[in-house]
Amino acid sequence: MARKFFGTDGVRGTANKYPMTAEMALRIGAAAGRYFRNDGSNGHRVVIGKDTRLSGYMFENALTAGLTSTGMNVLLLGPVPTPAVGMLTTSMRADLGIMISASHNPAQDNGIKFFGPDGFKLSDDAESEIERLLEGEVEPAQATNIGRAKRIDDGRFRYAERIKATFPHGMRLDGLKVVIDCAHGAGYKVAPEVLWELGATVIPVGTDPNGYNINENCGSTSPRTAAEAIVTHGADVGISLDGDADRVMILDENGQVADGDQIMGLFATRWAEQDRLRGGTLVATVMSNLGLERHLDERGLTLKRTAVGDRYVVEAMRAGGFNLGGEQSGHIVMTDYATTGDGLLAGLQFLSAMVETGRPASELSRVFETVPxxxxxxxxxxxxxxxxxxxxxxxxxxxxxxxxxxxxxxxxxxxxxxxxxxxxxxxxxxxxxxxxxxxxxxxxxxxxxxx
Missing domain, CATH: 3.30.310.50 (Alpha-D-phosphohexomutase, C-terminal domain)
Structure with a gap:
C-alpha cells in the first residue's frame, strides 16, 4: 500500500507541524510497540537515541509514552550517532531501535528512524505494517503490563569502544592533526574523544550544540567551516559529519572536499587489492558519478546502482552478499563493521589509509576524474x-x-x-x-x- 508517513528514511518533517507532532510521535510509538510486542510478554525492549535538536526532548518523551503504553521497555541513550543505535539495538538484545533525528536537515525539522532487532533499518513491509496499525486503534497493555523506561548512561562509551575496535590493531594517529566537524550534532562528544584516544591532535569544530544550531553553517553539507579550520591550523585532514553522524565528507590538507563517491572509490580499490571486497562489487545509488563507475570498470570491479536512500543500498548489499556501499552524499556502509552508514567509522578508515600509505589526504581523496x-x-x-x-x-x-x-x-x-x-x-x-x-x-x- 502507499505510505502516508514513512519516506526513504523514516518519518520526517517540521517539528510541531503534522505529522511531526508530539501526539503523532506517541501514536507512532504505540503502533511500533504493538507491532513488536506481538506475543504479550513483558520482556521486549526498544532503545532510543537522538541528536541535539531542541525538539528531541519532546519526541523522546512522546515515543516513550507510546511504547510503554503497549508494554515495551524503553532504554534511553540520549544524544548518540545513528549508527550507535543500530549497534546497541543488537548489543542490548532489543526488538527495536529508534533514532530521533532529521540528519542533515535544519534544526526546526526532526524525524524518527527505525532499526530492527538485527540492527538494520526496517524494511518497507515492516514500516507499512506500522502505518496500518497507526491508522487504526492500538490496544494498550493492561495496567499491570505497562513497560518501564531506563536511562542508559554509557551508550556513547560503548559505541566509542566498538568504533575503535575497527581501527587496525596497534596503529596510532600520532603526528596527524585532524579537524573534526561534528555539525553541533549527535557526534559532538564521541567523535573528538575517539580521535584523541587514538593519538591524533584534534581540532574540534561544531561541538557546542544549543538545540538550534545543528548543521548551521557547518557539517558535511556545509564544509567551509572545517576547510577554514584546516587552513588556519595547518591540519593534515578534516572529517566533516552531519547532524546524526551517519554521513561524512573528507577534506584534504588544502581544505578541498572529497564526497562519498571519492571515499567509496578509495575503499573499493584498497579492499579489492587486499582481497576484501566481496563479489568485486561496490553498491551505490543512481546519483553516484559516472567517473566512479568508469574507475571501477577499468579495474575489473562492478558498480551496482540502487534507488536513492542508504536503506536501499544496504538491502542490495545484503541480498548480494556485498560488504561495501554508500551514497555520494557521504553515507558509507561497511557491513563488516556496522549495519548502517557511519561517518566516524569511514573517517577512521580513511585515516588508516593515510597512516599505512604515508600519502597525504590530497592524493588519497582524488581517486578518479569526475564527469561534470x-x-x-x-x-x-x-x-x-x-x-x-x-x-x-x-x-x-x-x-x-x-x-x-x-x-x-x-x-x-x-x-x-x-x-x-x-x-x-x-x-x-x-x-x-x-x-x-x-x-x-x-x-x-x-x-x-x-x-
Missing part, C-alpha cells in the same frame, strides 16, 4: 506534484533528446524534504547547464502555480 555533474534542488509546496505537469514533462523529454547519449539525466523527488532534485552529467559543461537550467525553470514555474 550538476545538481539543483527546487522546493515545492507539500502535496503538489510538479513532475506531473505537462510543461515539466516536455522539458525533461527535450533535455533527454539534447543529451542523446552524451550524458545522464536524473529527476526525482527527495524522500526526506519537499524538493525536486534535478541532476545531469555531461562532459560538455555548457550543455550540462543548459539542460539542467531548462528543467529547473519549468519545475519552479509549476511549483509556483501549484503553490
Amino acid at each position: 555533474q550538476l545538481l539543483q534542488n527546487v522546493r515545492f509546496e507539500e502535496g503538489a506534484d510538479p513532475l506531473a505537469q505537462a510543461p515539466v514533462k516536455a522539458a525533461i523529454a527535450e533535455a533527454e533528446a539534447t543529451l542523446n547519449g552524451q550524458g545522464r539525466l536524473l529527476i526525482r523527488k527527495s524522500g526526506t524534504e519537499p524538493l525536486i532534485r534535478v541532476m545531469a552529467e555531461c562532459t560538455d559543461d555548457g550543455l550540462l547547464a543548459q539542460v539542467v537550467d531548462g528543467i529547473v525553470a519549468e519545475v519552479a514555474a509549476a511549483s509556483s502555480v501549484n503553490g
